[in-house]
Structures are given as structure tokens and as C-alpha cells.
Amino acid sequence: MDVQALIKEQVTSNPVVLYMKGTPQSPQCGFSANVVQTLNACGVTGLFSVNVLADPEIRQGIKDYSDWPTVPQLYVHGKFVGGSDIVSEMYNNGELQRLLRS
16 A cells, blocks of 8 residues: 555544654654644544654655645544644634534
């Protein structure tokens, strides 16, 4: 399976997917840690996370897949939500919570 097909399978087979630096238990950058904390505050369980530092092909592949230059990247119900700043803004205005409940 090529990288783009793998990413599509991950994004569409899991309700909440986070491509991040590190793991939820041990984030390797502040932006990734922020998104994990935000998702925890929303009560997300069963988060599917991908450590982009472990695979250079995935690290570049997710940027190509979303046409978004940075990581972390959050996907909910197969759709790209955004990175750390967008997730924080959505959380602060209640939009993220509504999206996760839908």
C-alpha cells in the first residue's frame, strides 16, 4: 500500500485521527501536546494517533494529503480539521465539541 492510500485508510477508518510529533503519552512538540490536551478536555477516547517522527514517508505524505504544511493535523470523521491553532480556536468557541459529538 502506498503512503497516500495508507493515510486515506487511517483517516477514514477511525473517527478521530491525529498526526503528531510523538505520541499522546509523550508528545515531542508543544503544538502536538496542545492538541492532545484539547482532545482530552473534550473527552475523546479511542484517539488514533500517528507519530510522524517514526516514518519520514508519513511525515511528508500527510502534508501532501491535506495540502497543509505543518504537523500536528487533526481529522474528525474523515475530514481535515486543522492544526494546533485552529483546534484551539474551535475548542474555545465550542465548535470542536459539537464536531466531535456529531
